Amino acid sequence: MADTGGPVAVAAGTDEVLRHPAAGAHLLNDRERGRLARFRREQGRRDFLAAHVLVRFCAGRLLGIAPAEVSFAQHCPTCHGSDHGRPLLAGRPDVHLSLSHTDGVVAAAAGRVPVGIDVERLGRTHGPGAMDRALTAAERALVTAAADPGRAFLRQWVRKEALIKIGRTDLDALGRLDLSGLPLGDRADGAPLRFEDLYVTDLTDSRLGALVAAVGTEPVRLDAALPSAALSPPGPVL
Numbered sequence: 001m002a003d004t005g006g007p008v009a010v011a012a013g014t015d016e017v018l019r020h021p022a023a024g025a026h027l028l029n030d031r032e033r034g035r036l037a038r039f040r041r042e043q044g045r046r047d048f049l050a051a052h053v054l055v056r057f058c059a060g061r062l063l064g065i066a067p068a069e070v071s072f073a074q075h076c077p078t079c080h081g082s083d084h085g086r087p088l089l090a091g092r093p094d095v096h097l098s099l100s101h102t103d104g105v106v107a108a109a110a111g112r113v114p115v116g117i118d119v120e121r122l123g124r125t126h127g128p129g130a131m132d133r134a135l136t137a138a139e140r141a142l143v144t145a146a147a148d149p150g151r152a153f154l155r156q157w158v159r160k161e162a163l164i165k166i167g168r169t170d171l172d173a174l175g176r177l178d179l180s181g182l183p184l185g186d187r188a189d190g191a192p193l194r195f196e197d198l199y200v201t202d203l204t205d206s207r208l209g210a211l212v213a214a215v216g217t218e219p220v221r222l223d224a225a226l227p228s229a230a231l232s233p234p235g236p237v238l
Contacts, residue, residue, distance in 0.1 A: 007096075007111025008058045009214040009222040011119055011205060014043075014104050017050040020057075020226060022067050025049060027056055029072060043103055051101040055108035057226060059089060059097060062110045072097070086165075098165045098214075105210045115216040116165030118158040122151065122209045134160060138180035151211070152184045158213040159200060166215050168198070192219045 017023055025033060032052055039045035056067035063070075071090040087097040098117045099108040107119040131140055131153060139156055146152035156179055163169050169177045182193050182200065192199035199219045203212040207224065214220040 003061050003064065005221065006218050007109060007113060007115045007214075007216045007220040008062050009107065009109035009115065009117055009201070009220045010054060010058055010226060011105065011107040011203060011208060011210065011212045011222070011224050012050075012054060012226055013208055014047050014050040014101070014106055017054050017057075017106060017226065018046060020053070022057070023050075023053045027053055027067055027070075031074070032072070047101040047103065047106060051099045051106040051108060054106050054226075055087060055097050055099040055110065058108045058110035059095065062095070062112070098162075100161070100165075102210070105208050107212050107214075109214055109216075109220060111216055111218065111220065113217040114166050115214065115220060116162040116167075117212065117214045117220075117222075118161035118165065119210050119212045120154050120158050120161075122154070122204075122211060124154060125150065126153070126157070132175070134174045136175060136178040136180060138178060142180055142184060146184055154211050155184050155202065155213075158211050159202070159215070162200075162213045162215045163195075163198075166198070168215075190222075 036045055036048055039048060056070040056072060059070045060067045073088050073090040075086055075088060087099055089095040089097060094112055096111050096114045098115050100118045102119055102121050105119050107117045109115040109117040135156060143149050143152040159179055160174050160177060182195060186202045186204050192201040198215050198217060201214045201220045201222045203222050205224045214222045
């Protein structure tokens with residue numbers, strides 16, 4: 001049965017996704033399997049696989065179909081390649097997808113409206129000058145005044161990465177996109193924040209040790225539990 005409650009987003013550990021009975025490389029298309037085979041780091045390969053499985057779980061829950069029925073594709077607007085770029089559902093321009101992965105943690109979203117999601121490990125550091133490149137002056141003032149500037153920076157970073165994925169900005173323009181009007185802490189009630197015409201939902205998951213941000217033109221339900229998607233036959237988890 002299709003989920004009519006709005007965009008679906010999930011953050012989860014790589015291992016828990018790959019332990020799911022429906023998970024496995026059998027869900028991937030040929031292009032995804034080709035990319036999977038090129039990973040040299042085992043953790044990177046598992047994170048890629050888990051993220052591409054999880055986005056199928058989210059789409060399956062949204063549409064009321066099994067993950068194996070989700071026809072995942074990608075398109076790069078720059079080179080028009082189909083083995084990377086923005087994720088999409090083949091033949092369904094009315095469905096929007098987004099995914100993200102970092103060491104041991106993955107996130108994905110699916111909606112009938114544009115969505116974007118990003119996840120980062122707590123404690124991750126960025127190179128010198130990252131704050132100057134990614135934040136406006138007003139944002140830098142808020143971040144440096146925060147009790148934990150590193151965490152505050154990551155909060156703005158995942159929000160901006162999610163905004164890139166929804167098409168609102170790009171890497172070159174991050175330092176001009178001002179989110180200083182948004183509080184840096186999570187809302188106690190988990191309700192989304194408003195940024196222009198978008199809804200921004202934050203999640204700090206101490207279990208996963210990660211920060212997540214999901215954005216959408218409608219409020220995004222962001223969970224830290226796998227969706228109860230219909231199960232496809234189990235396949236090998238590589």
